Amino acid sequence: MADLARKRNDELARILHQLGWSPERLAREVNAVLPPGMAISSTAPYKWRDRGMVPRSPHDQTVCEVLGRCVGIAVTYEQLWGQMGSNRGAKMLSPRLLTDPWTADTAQTALREAGADGAPVRLTDLFRGDELEQAARHWASPPPPVTGGEGALRIAPEQLADLRLSYDSKQRLERAYGGGLILDLAKAELAMVGKLLELGSYDEPLGRELYGAASRLARLVGWANYDMGNDAAAQRAFVAALRAAHVSGDPRLGVGVVGCLAVQATYNSGGRGLDPVAMLSTALRAADDVLTPRERALQLGRIARAHGRKGEQISAEAVAERAFRVLEGLDGHDQERADLEGMIGEGFLLLGEHEQARGLLQRAIEALTAERARVKALLMVRLADSYRRTGERAEAEDIADRARRLAAGMQSARVARALRDFDSAMRAEA
Template identity: 40%
Template sequence: MTGVPNLALTRILRELSWGPRDLARAVNSALGKPGHISPTAPFKWRDQGCVPGGVLPQVIATVLGAAAERDLTCRDLWPDRTWPQDRAVLSTDGLTGPWEPETTLEALSVVAHDVNRRSILAASGAVLLTPLQHWFFEPARAQAAIRGRRVDAALVDGIDQIIDTKRRLDDTLGGGMLYDSVRGELRLVLTLLKNSTYTEDIERRLYAAAAELARLGGWACVDAGHDGAAQRYFNAALRAAHQSGDRALGANILGFMGVQATRTGDPRDAVTLLTSAHAGAAGTLTPTVRAALLGRLARAHGRLGNTHAVQAAADDAFALLAKGRPEDDPPWIYWATTADLAGMVGEAYAYLGDTERAEENLRHAIETMDPQAHPRDRVLLLIRLAELHLTGDVDRACAIATEALTAAEGLDSERVITDLASFRTHLAPHRGSTAAADFDARSAPLFQTN
């Protein structure tokens, strides 16, 4: 009850010799988002009986339970309330066993049947990077045959075609519309792996298909704002890629993990993930794949403020992309074009505060990117460009943001909504202008329904 001190929370904090600020730091660390919780917020939880919203109660129970080395639930901390779920789950829970065929199947089962994505916490630092040490080693091949229907190449060809279609559906519709269908296909491949017979070559291809489906599931979660669930999928995907023996496929999964860490996590983790992807698959990556990894690395360095590293990675990326031969590239790198690379580099320079270079690259990306094939990526870049103009030309910024708002119609992407909301927030000091007021009015319905 608000206004009444929370004695249960007070007791556990006293037991741990923690103050409210210690709890705030622990919760922010668990979320992988420094500053997400104000240092003063836990004072209200403890002294006034306030209950935080969303998944925070489950996070608090998990964090305090880990520190106290015993299970704690929301009911333990707020006994007068009813809780549908008592504790949160770390993205790596259930995915820490040996990297072998049996445990890889278990990991894929975990992510294929997860229900509540919102209650899964994103990891960072050592916990997030732990899969790297396993991925670097060669997988132990399963020798025993699995009973059931024999899978032939034609069936796997069909699965690969389905996966290729889903990649492009994600580009055009957004991850929200793709998630359930990807889980369904992942369960199908999982069933084939568990219950069918096949040659070693078919086994590798099935694991590769499972890896790509799990990667797509993770990317759909990123697009929906479920970072912990996304890491769970990526972890399982990396295991499956490891079993397939396809080092480049694993590097691509690490690349997407790096994108997520750059956007919502610790960019230092992103740099580690992306450099490890490049090193761990050395000799197996085409120039196009290497260029994509370096473009993402430039963006991560941009968030860290590493000007020289951004320039070096960007220069190398454009040089490699020019050497790329589409006929040599794996099917999952189809999206990597000059436009996409320019967008990454433009974002890197935007992070650095280099407005001139950022605008040059972002404009090139927007003008050359196919709006029909990649509407979501183009919308996100339009928002970045609009943000650049906020400090100097509010009318222009609002015109670009309005273009993004119009182009976003029909997309199911929480990333787009979040970025538009961020632009709207930064626009607040300029609400006196006609352009700002018009954008505010036009965008209002989007936020009333989300």
């Protein structure tokens, strides 16, 4: 165990107080789920709470899981331990993850790292914006040869079909219940696909499809990490997804990954100095002729929201209008239209345009189904915050309570953090 800054862990103290637990009770609950021989002492949680000490792996993550299960909402590593200034328990990003040649072999290396069951990655390991922009330009270059494919495991189209079904089911679970529910499963499946790429027997067309499946899984791992507040680990997975998309030769996959990086940079510390508008706009221009209307509208919505974050109202409105035109007159896109309304509503909220934001957010919330419960809960908190900011506290509290009920048990640090921030702002204004 590392004795760090010897400062009190206020977040751990707050959660223990909320649960009515003593440090000894926390020790008992943690020991109940640990394998034999890994038990902690009954006094260890005192050191975590009062002296800022951080437990080593796997105890650090186990504490998060135990507390999250009992609180009923995700408790993340960054939330609990990230402010303690840890210099241990964190896996360093490969310094060559962005700069190594963009080949099939280095894509496999990146995929293995993204699927590894390593310790959490520190926020200080985030890439710089210029590094990410340079990497994001690679996906549009001609794909490299598919090397390998001469292993003993024969890969058939049926295995690819199974991987697609598995990805679709995990994505549905993530959208409904949060990234924490599927993160470990998705990482394990990504590691398995990495083994198939390494040990499998496949020709070039099948190999490119296999890299495409790996890219989708790595993107899902990245998104689940982002949803759980693990920004640096999310970046690592997104870069792996970008490399695999490049080998697959499918530019639509590359644009989707760049879009995820843009979302992260819009709302979080991911990509220090990264301009999400410029990066995603460049990607969209490079692949606009191959994108489906749904894909094009999604990325335009992300660009409009990023303009809102930058305070660029005229640009936000212009891009939003383009995005809605893309879906105009198309049947069977109700959820995509609701997604778009939610993103544009968030953009107007960032601009302080509450009337426009509320109309869009309310329509999105009404249209989103139970399968999209995570984003629905998040948009409800955004709507509640709009009413709070204009002094309509009763309406704000009512909407936040509805969001809280919807999010009960949800494994999403983004939703949990949004609710905590809302509650803190309400208390500060009381």
